[in-house]
Amino acid sequence: MRRFLRENSLGLTFFGLFLVVLVGQAFAGHAQFNQEQVAEGLEPISIGRYVTSASFGVDVSENWQSEYLQFFLYIFLTVWLVQKGSPESKPLLDAGRESDKDQKVGEHAGPDAPKWAQAPGFRRAVFSNSLGLVMGGIFLASWLAQSIAGVAAFNEQQLSKLEDTVSWGRYLGEPDFWNRTLQNWQSELLAVASMAVLSIYLRQRGSPESKPVGSAHTATGVEG
Incomplete structure (x- = not known):
């Protein structure tokens, strides 16, 4: 244990x-x-x-969807985009999906590799993108949950003020839905950008999210 x-x-x-x-x-x-x-x-x-209640449900789900959006975008965008000097970036010359040899798939897979990394065709393609796909799926599910709980909470407020309720489709165009959504998105995107840039110049000894303390500021894709 x-x-x-x-x-x-x-x-x-x-x-x-x-x-x-x-x-x-x-x-x-x-x-x-x-x-x-x-x-x-x-x-x-x-x-x-x-x-x-819908009030608690929408408060929880609106935060979940923004977190998983952050991971989804980070996972996919860092395949192609780089940031010089950041440990959060891959080396500058490695942008892209990389070769089968680099990724250790197919004939380059080791004996302890996952079976789907060794499999041909569809299974390998799915496994090769499984992390991003699952993160994206959780994001969409959480966003859907936010919209469903959000319209219920919104309509409760409408009824308490003796005003008309709205349908789920109409709620998706309401300022309440987009205010809840965008206030979370902007904070998550700022956090990722800050981490990518600040880690160029700042260090945290012993953390894999930081470069080794003595690494040059220009060292890219190096983790402690």
């Missing part, structure tokens, strides 16, 4: 932190929701009802 925890400590730590923060968001969101309920002369609701 100790070995398992050590060898999987990064993933387990982040999943644990995720659960802690999600629970914290649920309680904080519940408190804020009930404050608004009381201010409007309505009855507060239980924590159980809140975490199954």
